[in-house]
Amino acid sequence: MQPSTPKGFSRRRFVGLGLGGAAALVGTTVLQAAQAQANTPTPTPHDMGAMSPDSEGEYDSHTAAMLVGAVDHERNGFDPMQMLVDWDYGSQTGAAENGSAIREYDVSAGDIEIEIAPGLFFPAWAYNARVPGPTIRCVEGDHLRIHFANYGSHPHTMHFHGFHPAEMDGVSGEYRGAVNPGDSFTYAFDADPFGCHLYHCHAQPLKRHIHKGMYGAFIIDPLEGRPPARELMMIMNAFDTNFDGGNEIYAVNTVGHEFMRRPIPIKVGELVRIYLINLVEFDLINSFHLHAHFFDYYDTGTTLQPTSRMIDTIAQVQGQRGILEFRSRYPGRYMFHAHVSEFAELGWMGFFNAVRPEDYDAALAEVGLDEEWDYKSTHGSAVEQEA
Numbered sequence: 225m226q227p228s229t230p231k232g233f234s235r236r237r238f239v240g241l242g243l244g245g246a247a248a249l250v251g252t253t254v255l256q257a258a259q260a261q262a263n264t265p266t267p268t269p270h271d272m273g274a275m276s277p278d279s280e281g282e283y284d285s286h287t288a289a290m291l292v293g294a295v296d297h298e299r300n301g302f303d304p305m306q307m308l309v310d311w312d313y314g315s316q317t318g319a320a321e322n323g324s325a326i327r328e329y330d331v332s333a334g335d336i337e338i339e340i341a342p343g344l345f346f347p348a349w350a351y352n353a354r355v356p357g358p359t360i361r362c363v364e365g366d367h368l369r370i371h372f373a374n375y376g377s378h379p380h381t382m383h384f385h386g387f388h389p390a391e392m393d394g395v396s397g398e399y400r401g402a403v404n405p406g407d408s409f410t411y412a413f414d415a416d417p418f419g420c421h422l423y424h425c426h427a428q429p430l431k432r433h434i435h436k437g438m439y440g441a442f443i444i445d446p447l448e449g450r451p452p453a454r455e456l457m458m459i460m461n462a463f464d465t466n467f468d469g470g471n472e473i474y475a476v477n478t479v480g481h482e483f484m485r486r487p488i489p490i491k492v493g494e495l496v497r498i499y500l501i502n503l504v505e506f507d508l509i510n511s512f513h514l515h516a517h518f519f520d521y522y523d524t525g526t527t528l529q530p531t532s533r534m535i536d537t538i539a540q541v542q543g544q545r546g547i548l549e550f551r552s553r554y555p556g557r558y559m560f561h562a563h564v565s566e567f568a569e570l571g572w573m574g575f576f577n578a579v580r581p582e583d584y585d586a587a588l589a590e591v592g593l594d595e596e597w598d599y600k601s602t603h604g605s606a607v608e609q610e611a
């Protein structure tokens with residue numbers, strides 16, 4: 225069956241069959257990119273001066289090591305800051321006999337070029353023209369129908385983590401197998417168990433399909449929901465820009481050092497919940513370290529009680545994920561980054577900006593956000609969206 229409309233791919237950004245690949249390859253290292261940027265007067269979108277001169281030395285030194293310039297999110301068609309709170313609930317198209325919602329999602333695969341660091345482009349394979357793909361969110365027990373259409377140049381699949389019948393496992397060579405270019409398939413299964421999950425392409429060679437950008441978050445909320453919180457989705461990812469089997473850029477939500485330039489606004493005292501997923505290829509382990517805070521951790525998010533309490537660093541192997549919860553005691557900028565220092569220097573480093581509630585609007589405005597972002601961040605649960 226020929227799919228009709230590619231979701232998220234505009235004519236301008238879509239790299240059609242036979243056009244992609246080699247022409248879009250950029251073999252530059254991040255260092256070269258940074259040097260090239262340093263030689264070019266590149267305007268920065270935010271006033272770095274307001275952020276750094278009076279800060280402690282650590283911030284200044286990290287700023288000096290940062291990628292220079294800014295990524296054009298409009299050209300990319302996605303913004304890492306918006307991806308933190310951009311939940312895709314699909315469409316509720318009815319209810320099953322047991323009262324659970326039927327949710328339908330449209331996902332397209334395609335080839336696009338994305339900017340992963342200032343001036344550094346990567347020929348990605350993407351779901352819905354974004355890396356990571358849409359954050360699919362639903363409630364435990366929902367009946368899911370994911371209509372997948374492949375507009376890309378290679379066969380792809382969607383492999384979901386969670387319980388489902390073997391025919392819905394989305395692995396090439398098994399059952400339905402890979403969906404060829406121009407073809408489509410509907411994955412149908414019930415959302416189970418609740419937790420912080422993921423999906424990714426499972427076509428061969430697997431490593432290539434994943435590192436090219438074919439993955440996304442799959443969040444199943446427990447029936448009773450979780451306590452109200454500011455919720456953020458972070459996928460730790462990385463890019464091998466010169467195809468040497470190692471990564472040149474590391475990030476959360478694709479763009480290196482984005483949250484250094486634009487600290488994530490949170491309120492002192494509020495509960496912050498992070499859905500954290502590691503999809504870095506080539507490197508065996510990744511980690512998340514938060515300065516000046518301790519968090520509770522729910523491994524895989526499949527329990528309502530923390531599996532670790534009062535920790536400030538968590539390690540994840542490929543495909544591992546979990547939920548972090550913490551509260552800020554004091555206003556200020558707090559760094560979060562991989563505790564693998566190399567990853568941090570190559571882009572996987574950011575800031576939370578904890579402010580008092582009365583200063584929150586200003587903190588939002590400082591990084592180009594508005595109350596809509598605040599609302600999505602604090603009303604993310606799919607339980608609230610059930611009709």
Ligand SMILES: [Cu+2]
Nearest residue numbers: 380425427433
């Ligand atoms: Cu694929």
